[in-house]
Amino acid sequence: MAEGFIQSTNQKRCEEDLGNEYFMNLLSRSFSQDVKRDYTGDIVGCKMHDLIHDLAQFVAKDEYLLIKEKKEESTKDTIRHLSYDVLREDWEVPTSFLEFERLRTMLLLTHSFLCRMDHPVFDLVASKLKFLRVLNLSNSYMTKISKSIGKLKHLRFLDLSSNNIKQVPRTITKLHNLQTLNLGWNSSIRELPADISKLVSLRHLNLTCCNELERMPSNLGQLTSLQTLTNFVVDEREMHEKKASTRISELVELNNLRGSLTISGLKRLRSNPEEVESAKLKEKRHLQALSLYWDPFLFPSGEVSKNASDELILERLRPHHTIKGLLIKRFCGERLPDWIGNLVELRFLGLMDCSYLRSLPEGLRNLRSLETLSIHGCPFSADDVRQNFPHIPYVDII
Structure with a gap:
């Protein structure tokens, strides 16, 4: 959805349902296999056949790049999707990836090691990579989110899960195209931005294991497109x-929740x-x-x-x-x-x-x-x- 690969011509069908249909078709043709289901019967994981994986890598070689440590980086203008595979605990995010100014995707694969995306680097990302649609900074031991996050106007998918974030900056509400916000497993978050209703495109808000959350923001019920809302904390009004x-x-109008x-x-x-x-x-x-x-x-x-x-x-x-x-x-x-x-x-x-x-x-x-x-x-x-x-x-x- 975030990359724009799912196109629906029927306004009555949401992109999530159409994407699920895509996936099930691929599954029936053995592109995907070995599915895992939860107790509700929903598929939560799968594997890709080795041959299909090799074919996918070959077809996408000019647009996708996986960078491992000590590996020379490509400077191809065609690169749109970038992943960093981090294996060392003392690794620092390089700034050389800023050469890929047309990036749509940036994934930081940290394997739960100490890898810091500090404010200066984040500010560079926000100023240079203006076309980002997908940004995954999970498990990066972040304690604060830079206010410059609000500059990523095209961002649709933001994963900040499994960090040590205590506060979400108000500037995040400037991301009017944001569809998915994953804040799960940030146990220190106490509240969300008061004007979160400005995220008019938000469809998925993951707050799993945000155990210190004290209240929900007012006007949350205005986000009627929400399909995922994992937590709702009843407010103590006095x-x-x-x-x-x-x-x-606030839950009354959220009838699309799944x-x-x-x-x-x-x-x-x-x-x-x-x-x-x-x-x-x-x-x-x-x-x-x-x-x-x-x-x-x-x-x-x-x-x-x-x-x-x-x-x-x-x-x-x-x-x-x-x-x-x-x-x-x-x-x-x-x-x-x-x-x-x-x-x-x-x-x-x-x-x-x-x-x-x-x-x-x-x-x-x-x-x-x-x-x-x-x-x-x-x-x-x-x-x-x-x-x-x-x-x-x-x-x-x-």
């Missing part, structure tokens, strides 16, 4: 007097459980997996006590009946809602630290697609669960 709070109702969504901090809604219904999760028919955390972060925050409001909250968080994965953590009610028994395509159900649950829904007997029931920190014995729900192939209880 905090931050100077900043507009983000309500869970993949996995985690909503955390649900205990902050106990004083107003009616507000939860405004999220309209049951209208998000493309979602594959939903995780519901009552704590604001992935880790427990102190002792919990029974709370009847949690049952009202969970009742109103009913997802579309085609969801395939559901995880509930730190829920403090006594019973789960009946709608769980209507999730006819559910394959995975996880319950973690739900200390006050008295029983499991009888509707679980109707879920013939359910393959895994994982229960950790809940008052149920393995023997009782297996006896009452013998049709579930794998039951994991700790």
Whole structure:
């Protein structure tokens, strides 16, 4: 998508669906093989046949370049896609690649070694490589993003995952063509730019394992093209007097969401459980997996006590009946809602630290697609669960 290789003539079909069709056609012709799938059945990895790989390298030799350390660099004007294969921990990003001023792609393959893209080098990238569409700086141990990122006007795909970034500069919102922003595994990020709604082309926002994220930016709900939003943190509105709070109702218009969504901090809604219904999760028919955390972060925050409001909250968080994965953590009610028994395509159900649950829904007997029931920190014995729900192939209880 970022390179413009997917062209749709049908406005009703999104580029993601068309790209998936391309991939499945290649798979059927053995261009790709050995696919790996997640528990929802989606393909998450594959291999390319050696002969196909050799052919691809031959066909693309004038446009693609892989530079390894100590290897003489090419200066061909035709190079559009560049990768650096970094093998040493003390390697520094050279500036010689700036000769390729027509670059569309720049990948830094660091293998998790210490490789710094400091501000002076980044500023050079932003000033010289103005036509970049794809920039991958994952695993580069970055702690800050240069404000000059806003100069890359044509950028469509930006991967800053697995770094030590604490703050995303506001200038990133100048990237009006940006479709994919991957900030996953930056555990120190606390907030996103307040005016993120200016990223009008954004379709994929990956915040996986951004565990310190305190709130979502206001007007996030204006990004109605979003198909990926991995995390949504419920705001504690009595905090931050100077900043507009983000309500869970920001999710109401995001009906194109796919993949996995985690909503955390649900205990902050106990004083107003009616507000939860405004999220309209049951209208998000493309979602594959939903995780519901009552704590604001992935880790427990102190002792919990029974709370009847949690049952009202969970009742109103009913997802579309085609969801395939559901995880509930730190829920403090006594019973789960009946709608769980209507999730006819559910394959995975996880319950973690739900200390006050008295029983499991009888509707679980109707879920013939359910393959895994994982229960950790809940008052149920393995023997009782297996006896009452013998049709579930794998039951994991700790």
